[in-house]
Amino acid sequence: MNRKVLLALLLAGLSEKPAVASETNIDPIGLLKSSFVASLSGGASWQNAGKTQTLNLTPDILKTYVANNSTTTLPNGQLFLGIQRVLPKHILGQIGVEFAATENANLSGVIWDDADPQFDNYTYQYQVQHTHIVLKGKLLGDWSLPLLPWISAAMGVGFNNAQSFMSTPTIFEAVSMPNFKDQTTTAFTYAIGLGVQKQLTKNWQIGVGFEFADWGKSQLGAADGETTGQSLSLSHLYTQSVLFNLTYLA
Amino acid sequence: MKIKLLIAQVLIILMSNLAYAGTPLWTFTPLTATTLSVPSNGTAMIQYQITNQSARPHSLMMKPITGISQITFGPGVCDTLFTLQGKGSSCTLSLQVIGKQLIHSVIDGPIVCDRNSPLQCYKPSASNILTIRAGVNEYAIGGIVSGLSGSVVLQNNGADNKTVTSSGAFTFSTPVMQGKTYAVTVLTQPAGQTCTVTNGAGTVTNNVTNVNVTCVSNAATLAISVSTLALSVNDTGLNPALTGNPRIFTIRNTGSVSATNVTYSLSPALPSGTIISPASCGTMAPSSTCILTITPGNIPSAAPGDINPIPITLNISGDNTNTLTPTFNILTYGSVYQGGYVYAVNDSTSNMGSISGTVVTLTDQASRFPSGIIWGSNGAGSASADVSLDVIPGIDEFSTTGFSSPTYANAQTAFNINYANTSTYPFPPSSSFLSCDGRTDGACNSANIATLYNMYVTNYGIGSSPYNLSPGQTNVSYYAAGLCTAVISGYSGWYLPAICEMGPNSGGSGCSGSTQSIINQLPDLIGDPNAGSPSTSCVYGANCLAGYYWSSTETSSFPQNIAWVQYFDSSGGSVQNSTTKAALAGVRCSRALVP
Numbered sequence: 120m121n122r123k124v125l126l127a128l129l130l131a132g133l134s135e136k137p138a139v140a141s142e143t144n145i146d147p148i149g150l151l152k153s154s155f156v157a158s159l160s161g162g163a164s165w166q167n168a169g170k171t172q173t174l175n176l177t178p179d180i181l182k183t184y185v186a187n188n189s190t191t192t193l194p195n196g197q198l199f200l201g202i203q204r205v206l207p208k209h210i211l212g213q214i215g216v217e218f219a220a221t222e223n224a225n226l227s228g229v230i231w232d233d234a235d236p237q238f239d240n241y242t243y244q245y246q247v248q249h250t251h252i253v254l255k256g257k258l259l260g261d262w263s264l265p266l267l268p269w270i271s272a273a274m275g276v277g278f279n280n281a282q283s284f285m286s287t288p289t290i291f292e293a294v295s296m297p298n299f300k301d302q303t304t305t306a307f308t309y310a311i312g313l314g315v316q317k318q319l320t321k322n323w324q325i326g327v328g329f330e331f332a333d334w335g336k337s338q339l340g341a342a343d344g345e346t347t348g349q350s351l352s353l354s355h356l357y358t359q360s361v362l363f364n365l366t367y368l369a
Numbered sequence: 370m371k372i373k374l375l376i377a378q379v380l381i382i383l384m385s386n387l388a389y390a391g392t393p394l395w396t397f398t399p400l401t402a403t404t405l406s407v408p409s410n411g412t413a414m415i416q417y418q419i420t421n422q423s424a425r426p427h428s429l430m431m432k433p434i435t436g437i438s439q440i441t442f443g444p445g446v447c448d449t450l451f452t453l454q455g456k457g458s459s460c461t462l463s464l465q466v467i468g469k470q471l472i473h474s475v476i477d478g479p480i481v482c483d484r485n486s487p488l489q490c491y492k493p494s495a496s497n498i499l500t501i502r503a504g505v506n507e508y509a510i511g512g513i514v515s516g517l518s519g520s521v522v523l524q525n526n527g528a529d530n531k532t533v534t535s536s537g538a539f540t541f542s543t544p545v546m547q548g549k550t551y552a553v554t555v556l557t558q559p560a561g562q563t564c565t566v567t568n569g570a571g572t573v574t575n576n577v578t579n580v581n582v583t584c585v586s587n588a589a590t591l592a593i594s595v596s597t598l599a600l601s602v603n604d605t606g607l608n609p610a611l612t613g614n615p616r617i618f619t620i621r622n623t624g625s626v627s628a629t630n631v632t633y634s635l636s637p638a639l640p641s642g643t644i645i646s647p648a649s650c651g652t653m654a655p656s657s658t659c660i661l662t663i664t665p666g667n668i669p670s671a672a673p674g675d676i677n678p679i680p681i682t683l684n685i686s687g688d689n690t691n692t693l694t695p696t697f698n699i700l701t702y703g704s705v706y707q708g709g710y711v712y713a714v715n716d717s718t719s720n721m722g723s724i725s726g727t728v729v730t731l732t733d734q735a736s737r738f739p740s741g742i743i744w745g746s747n748g749a750g751s752a753s754a755d756v757s758l759d760v761i762p763g764i765d766e767f768s769t770t771g772f773s774s775p776t777y778a779n780a781q782t783a784f785n786i787n788y789a790n791t792s793t794y795p796f797p798p799s800s801s802f803l804s805c806d807g808r809t810d811g812a813c814n815s816a817n818i819a820t821l822y823n824m825y826v827t828n829y830g831i832g833s834s835p836y837n838l839s840p841g842q843t844n845v846s847y848y849a850a851g852l853c854t855a856v857i858s859g860y861s862g863w864y865l866p867a868i869c870e871m872g873p874n875s876g877g878s879g880c881s882g883s884t885q886s887i888i889n890q891l892p893d894l895i896g897d898p899n900a901g902s903p904s905t906s907c908v909y910g911a912n913c914l915a916g917y918y919w920s921s922t923e924t925s926s927f928p929q930n931i932a933w934v935q936y937f938d939s940s941g942g943s944v945q946n947s948t949t950k951a952a953l954a955g956v957r958c959s960r961a962l963v964p
Contacts, residue, residue, distance in 0.1 A: 176486075176488045176489075177483070177484065177486050177488065179427065179428060179483055179484055179486075180483050180486060180488050180489045181425070182489075232394050232423075232489060233394060233423045233424075233425050235423060235424070235425075237391075237392050237422075237423075238391060238392055238393070238394055238422075238423065239391045240391040240392075240393065240394075289391055290391045290392075290393065291492075291494055291495050292393040292396075292397075292491050292492055292493065292494055293391070293393065293491060294480055294482075294490035294491060294492055296487055296488045296489070296490065297487055297488065342488065343487070344486050344487045344488045345488065
């Protein structure tokens with residue numbers, strides 16, 4: 120059954136004319152049978168802190184970047200454009216493309232020279248700004264309840280712009296050093312979510328949802344003077360978001 | 370492995386919460402004084418014990434300092450690249466200060482880096498930092514900034530920067546030793562300005578206070594209200610019309626920065642009695658204006674009768690602006706302007722522009738009899754036999770704007786009697802004729818004449834009456850008013866003057882005494898038709914007006930056949946008369962000045 124739904128979703132995305140399902144009763148909420156969907160979401164994301172890592176900037180120079188454990192809250196905005204089809208068992212399927220962008224996530228910590236906590240002589244900070252374009256699918260339950268529950272899944276490509284790295288000595292004897300450079304990394308991004316929608320009029324809905332996402336890899340560029348080319352990186356940047364959406368169905 | 374990492378991370382959190390004070394990877398323990406003065410011909414020795422505080426070995430190098438060289442031989446002395454093996458191992462960093470090579474004092478360092486990489490460097494603590502003051506006198510380098518608006522960053526010897534935010538004296542923070550050179554340059558210009566340095570380089574022998582930085586605003590743009598002005602002389606005694614009203618040039622700064630020191634010069638000089646003010650415009654803020662007022666005296670800018678008068682040019686500019694070169698002419702009767710001699714002046718126009726008035730051409734368009742031209746042509750030529758006798762409405766000496774004379778109806782009736790094919794080629798509609806002040810408005814009269822003769826070739830007198838009209842334009846060089854449609858002296862818009870524009874009342878023309886006319890206002894142009902050479906018999910000496918010349922005013926008693934002529938005669942016999950349109954008379958066109 121699940122395969123059939125998935126296949127129907129895919130076919131819905133590919134074909135032009137909708138094939139009317141045999142089980143369509145008169146819909147009490149009055150949703151259109153097949154429609155164009157546009158959804159604008161806004162909300163906040165929480166991203167987990169960075170990861171502590173030890174790097175060799177030259178074969179002799181060893182530094183540990185100890186990440187602060189704080190999570191930060193970022194504004195997040197998304198635009199989804201897709202189509203919605205009626206599926207069997209009063210399930211609505213949406214498939215489309217989503218564009219999203221967030222504010223800068225702030226990551227910070229202290230630096231241990233020689234990877235030794237005795238020499239924590241610098242603090243550092245930098246930012247990661249994330250945008251993505253993903254293919255998103257959503258299934259909504261049209262069961263004559265006051266709200267429509269839904270689940271979603273998305274995957275696609277994200278762009279993580281790691282930037283504005285700076286380090287500050289914490290003792291007089293430590294001399295300022297060149298910074299890691301800005302770098303944008305293209306990464307595989309995916310997300311899953313669930314939430315509820317409320318139909319306001321024939322064409323307009325509002326809703327709220329929770330989404331867990333992995334923004335993928337982000338990495339700063341090597342600093343001047345490095346011979347190894349290593350720099351701060353994160354393989355995954357996990358985020359949780361609460362998003363409110365305004366949806367239009369045509 | 371993961372558990373170990375977890376424990377390590379917990380410990381990390383705990384330890385960082387204990388506010389563990391950081392320790393330098395390698396420390397500098399001074400073995401000698403680290404603050405001292407060194408004379409310019411002397412040397413000094415400074416030593417630090419460099420001790421590795423880390424368990425890891427480090428290979429280190431000192432960052433070079435000008436004037437200080439590292440001594441690398443001797444027991445326990447650090448080599449250029451020296452390796453300190455584990456915690457506690459050390460060597461002695463021996464530095465020799467060479468006074469002769471010091472450009473300025475040293476107040477930082479020494480900085481020692483891992484294999485000379487900028488990514489891991491340490492220096493002594495604040496109390497042990499290297500502080501070398503040159504033993505000989507050091508002098509301050511400074512000077513004066515002028516004209517600054519905003520802030521400029523000056524640089525001395527390529528390293529010492531000084532930000533100056535207002536005009537006045539300045540001094541660089543780093544002194545330079547006696548005998549060394551200094552070189553002051555502008556590192557960053559202020560927004561919208563350019564600063565130039567003079568006396569910026571030299572050798573220090575004493576405090577330098579004469580570095581001169583002059584800042585001027587980047588170009589401002591000046592615009593002028595009009596490019597040329599014509600003014601009347603102030604000579605109401607000569608004629609009430611010559612009121613000599615002051616007129617203005619408005620200069621405007623259209624740029625985004627102030628224009629400084631906006632002044633002007635005049636070439637040639639003003640005629641005596643003419644005043645221009647203000648004497649200069651000074652500083653003009655963006656969008657501000659400066660109004661130059663010219664108040665004429667009774668002397669024109671060029672002599673009347675001078676055929677190539679030189680206008681007065683105002684050369685206006687500021688220190689940081691483009692140059693404007695408007696011109697102006699102060700005119701009186703007989704001044705040559707816009708292609709002719711001025712004989713009428715209207716000084717009541719707006720003072721933001723020029724006077725208006727009337728000029729007469731410098732030469733004849735047709736000469737007096739036996740040369741000359743007919744008043745109206747049938748299209749075959751310009752001789753008396755080619756005359757076309759037609760009534761042109763609205764242009765006789767009684768016609769006014771309120772009352773057209775001859776009337777359109779009379780003109781049309783005469784036309785229909787003269788010509789046979791008027792059903793195919795009717796008289797031009799009444800809307801195409803104006804009701805003119807026939808005595809004084811030659812431009813209007815000439816327009817009415819052109820209306821008929823531009824529409825038809827009349828063929829008057831060809832074959833038997835009534836004659837057959839042909840459509841099309843009568844050749845303009847065949848009749849008096851047509852000659853004035855040409856471009857003369859580079860100007861167009863000429864017309865055959867009305868009778869009262871040519872001379873005072875005579876023979877019943879009814880000219881008013883206050884009308885400015887060629888005879889009254891240009892006596893020096895009037896010649897003697899009975900002289901041996903009438904054309905050179907006037908005070909101007911050439912192209913004199915002498916004899917009979919056509920006007921554009923028809924004669925009311927017999928408008929079809931007769932029109933007014935002016936007889937110019939300097940020997941006292943200028944009169945106005947009427948004669949047949951077939952007569953050959955001279956033509957001298959007039960034109961209204963374009964203010």
